[in-house]
Amino acid sequence: MRKMIAGAVLAVGLAGFAGAAEAKGCIKGAIVGGIAGHAAGHGIAGAAAGCAIGRHQANKRQRAQDTTVQPATR
Template identity: 55%
Template sequence: MRYLIAAALLFAVPATSAQAGCITGAVVGGVAGHLVGHGKVGAAAGCAVGHHNAKKKDEQAQPAK
């Protein structure tokens, strides 16, 4: 059950920019990782996921050239 909660937290990262996405993702990932005993790994993974999601969102927001 803890793994399911951790995964849900990790992929529910709201972000407005790539840097904010990394910070938000690291916080959420750290909490999720802490629940399963791997806080630092969760923070690193959360940063990567948050950065990726924020970059994708920023690309979609820009009009096509």
């Protein structure tokens, strides 16, 4: 339990140093990944993987939104 809390505190602390665009999706992913990893016995690894997956998903949503919002240039 202490490792999960330490991982969450570390993730939140590191997110404070990252830019807003870089941290998008990381906090939510780290929390979910930390909980899932804790259930499997690997809380820190789960938090790190959750952060990476959360950032990937946020970037993918942002790219999709950017391509659908652009007006036609005619």
